[in-house]
Amino acid sequence: MVMRRFLLPAFLFLVSGSFCLQQAGAEESVSLSGSVAASGQLQKEMTVLRFNPDETSDSCIHALKEMHETQEKLEKLEDRTNDPDLAVARDVLESDYEAALEMCGPDARRMCEASPGKMADGLKKACADMRRGHEETSSE
Numbered sequence: 837m838v839m840r841r842f843l844l845p846a847f848l849f850l851v852s853g854s855f856c857l858q859q860a861g862a863e864e865s866v867s868l869s870g871s872v873a874a875s876g877q878l879q880k881e882m883t884v885l886r887f888n889p890d891e892t893s894d895s896c897i898h899a900l901k902e903m904h905e906t907q908e909k910l911e912k913l914e915d916r917t918n919d920p921d922l923a924v925a926r927d928v929l930e931s932d933y934e935a936a937l938e939m940c941g942p943d944a945r946r947m948c949e950a951s952p953g954k955m956a957d958g959l960k961k962a963c964a965d966m967r968r969g970h971e972e973t974s975s976e
Contacts, residue, residue: 874933880966881937884944887959891947896940903932 885892910925948955948963955963 874930874937877966877969878933878937878940880962880969881940881944883962884947884959884966885940887956887962888947891943893939893943896936896943899932899936899939903929903936906932 885896906925906929910922910929913919913922913925916922944963944966947959948966
């Protein structure tokens with residue numbers, strides 16, 4: 837448990853930083869447009885979870901690890917421009933983003949609903965951004 841407390845914030849930071857790299861590459865490919873939207877919402881959830889990393893479930897952490905591993909594989913495949921596995925890797929990454937949203941969203945929402953009156957201002961803003969992003973993606 838103590839090890840998790842120290843590693844989780846670093847892992848959340850590392851994974852959220854890789855979203856920016858993925859979003860930059862995604863602009864070049866129409867097939868990743870869903871991943872761009874998913875990564876934006878997931879980034880908002882990660883912002884909420886960084887306020888109390890201990891609230892992050894094991895299923896969320898596992899989904900984030902899977903997504904990060906897929907991102908690394910995709911980066912390696914992109915170096916080989918004619919690799920036929922590139923399209924498959926992009927599809928897997930899109931699925932990984934969706935899985936991470938499904939696993940991490942409830943953790944972030946639970947944090948936002950726990951004690952709205954007692955939240956720090958930064959967490960209130962992060963929760964409002966997350967809710968707004970969720971409303972925008974569900975109305976599309």
